[in-house]
């Protein structure tokens with residue numbers, strides 16, 4: 197099969213389209229023909245080596261963690277899936293490799309693809325969807341009237357988080373760039389703040405929850421927007437416990453293993469018209485390096501997706 201692999205950490209020149217063996221389907225696995233692979237910021241962080249201390253890789257290593265595709269084989273211990281099922285998933289980093297024509301993935305990490313969207317759109321959901329769900333629904337336990345600030349409201353995680361928080365009755369304030377303010381409002385945000393022209397910490401106060409998808413100076417400035425005892429949930433940079441204590445607040449980092457059960461709930465929301473993904477530029481598998489280059493510049497609008505195989509191959 198064809199796969200985009202790296203043989204060492206580095207820039208996009210390390211990304212090689214090459215032949216690789218089709219993975220073995222273990223007893224608890226499904227083997228999936230990948231139709232579309234979603235691209236996440238962590239893909240270029242893993243490629244470059246900046247995450248090598250936390251997620252060390254052995255080479256060659258196939259990039260990518262999100263995908264939608266068709267089951268071609270199931271392991272002997274798997275009962276919930278059959279060949280021909282259309283599925284989507286977020287593959288464990290230890291196994292990695294959705295920038296490839298086939299992937300064996302634990303059946304517990306897989307869910308049936310939302311029926312109402314394309315493979316490319318479904319592939320945009322797993323990692324950001326699970327992060328947004330974990331942060332807002334499971335960790336922050338978003339409820340009616342909760343005041344939530346979501347940073348990066350037009351991003352992959354932020355756009356899903358805005359929709360999930362709103363559905364759970366929260367009052368949602370979101371930050372976004374000038375060109376995305378109307379879009380973020382259309383997703384359900386009650387208030388939007390243009391991060392290019394306004395300092396959010398000057399206009400936002402008494403938040404119950406902040407979802408920080410940016411880290412750095414954004415995380416630091418977010419502490420002052422929380423009420424006493426409020427919660428900052430981060431997806432990029434773990435909050436310092438000392439900083440949280442100084443602010444009289446709590447901080448936590450979300451990074452959870454793939455869970456098919458969460459994806460199944462997200463698929464239901466998609467199929468009932470309550471959750472939409474913002475898909476941006478689409479690329480062929482061979483053009484994955486171009487997608488990484490665009491992503492690393494921060495100029496990609498919407499979620500980038502790779503087309504890998506035909507669903508009928």
Ligand SMILES: NC(=O)c1ccc[n+]([C@@H]2O[C@H](COP(=O)([O-])OP(=O)(O)OC[C@H]3O[C@@H](n4cnc5c(N)ncnc54)[C@H](OP(=O)(O)O)[C@@H]3O)[C@@H](O)[C@H]2O)c1
Pocket residue numbers: 236237238323324327347348349350351352353354371372373391409410414430431432450451452494496497498
């Ligand atoms: N821990 C986890 O489980 C997990 C899961 C998924 C993602 N993540 C991490 O979460 C982060 C976000 O991921 P993503 O996929 O949502 O990225 P993304 O799609 O690139 O979204 C980032 C968004 O942030 C906006 N932005 C940039 N600077 C901003 C600022 N100063 N204030 C407000 N918004 C700003 C960008 O807008 P512009 O277009 O205007 O630049 C963009 O819309 C990444 O670091 C990723 O690695 C973690």
